Amino acid sequence: MKKRFLAIAMAAVLAVSALGCGAQDSSKKDTSTKANKEETTSTNETDTKDGSKVYTIATDTTFAPFEFQNADGDYVGIDMDILEAVAKDQGFEYEVNAVGFDAALLAVEVGQADGVIAGMSITEERKNKFDFSDSYYSADVCMAVAEDSDITKYEDLKGKNVAIKTGTNGADFANSIKDEYGFTTTEFADSSNMYQDVQVGNSVACFEDYPVMAYAVQQGLNIKITDYREAGSDYGFAVSKGENAELLKMFNEGLANIKANGKFDEIVDKYTKK
Numbered sequence: 001m002k003k004r005f006l007a008i009a010m011a012a013v014l015a016v017s018a019l020g021c022g023a024q025d026s027s028k029k030d031t032s033t034k035a036n037k038e039e040t041t042s043t044n045e046t047d048t049k050d051g052s053k054v055y056t057i058a059t060d061t062t063f064a065p066f067e068f069q070n071a072d073g074d075y076v077g078i079d080m081d082i083l084e085a086v087a088k089d090q091g092f093e094y095e096v097n098a099v100g101f102d103a104a105l106l107a108v109e110v111g112q113a114d115g116v117i118a119g120m121s122i123t124e125e126r127k128n129k130f131d132f133s134d135s136y137y138s139a140d141v142c143m144a145v146a147e148d149s150d151i152t153k154y155e156d157l158k159g160k161n162v163a164i165k166t167g168t169n170g171a172d173f174a175n176s177i178k179d180e181y182g183f184t185t186t187e188f189a190d191s192s193n194m195y196q197d198v199q200v201g202n203s204v205a206c207f208e209d210y211p212v213m214a215y216a217v218q219q220g221l222n223i224k225i226t227d228y229r230e231a232g233s234d235y236g237f238a239v240s241k242g243e244n245a246e247l248l249k250m251f252n253e254g255l256a257n258i259k260a261n262g263k264f265d266e267i268v269d270k271y272t273k274k
């Protein structure tokens with residue numbers, strides 16, 4: 001199975017993404033880094049020599065343990081390994097395009113990518129625009145604060161600023177309670193910049209999926225997870241609504257197969273067990 005990374009011509013997507021956030025968009029940097037290292041192409045209509053399709057799969061830039069760059073600059077993690085195992089099981093080829101969460105969803109919506117796997121929660125609202133695979137993980141949203149912070153509950157956020165990540169469940173949740181609890185929000189395109197805003201004290205808290213925040217803390221990030229958790233959501237692979245039905249079917253079949261043969265558990269354990 002061939003796996004290539006590409007820096008697709010995503011200028012439009014990135015521009016829209018940049019508009020949607022009040023802060024630095026590091027996905028641009030990551031994409032250009034990739035462009036120097038890997039083969040590039042300007043479209044997702046890539047075919048292999050034998051004429052079979054190479055699917056373009058969009059993902060987040062950094063959402064460990066689901067997708068992140070290892071020391072060699074390759075994208076690894078639960079999502080990346082599941083995708084690789086599913087593609088191998090089903091015999092399809094793909095390229096990964098790590099553009100950031102919001103940009104990844106947009107890339108699929110506008111047809112610049114065939115699918116997205118990015119710790120993406122299956123929500124009723126998103127079902128208007130996407131068809132989702134069976135769920136492969138579930139996660140709560142948690143509130144995290146600086147290590148030395150006294151903030152323990154939503155009431156403590158009054159008059160303060162909170163960092164959120166564009167287009168995520170965590171952002172939706174924070175926005176839904178900000179008037180009630182009297183705080184403001186600043187949006188970031190990626191998790192790293194969101195955490196950093198809390199670390200430097202511009203924001204007093206951020207909202208993030210619990211497994212991702214827990215992994216970051218375990219890796220030494222000096223942020224504290226509060227007891228405040230919000231209703232869990234299930235992660236799914238997604239394609240644009242009504243498009244790429246064969247890819248979705250292959251994903252579901254491959255997922256069922258790797259769950260049955262132990263590969264799925266092996267992948268999750270690799271990234272979640274010390």
Ligand code: GLN
Nearest residue numbers: 101118119120121168169
């Ligand atoms: N699970 C969250 C969502 O779907 C966050 C995903 C992410 O940041 N990659 O909104």
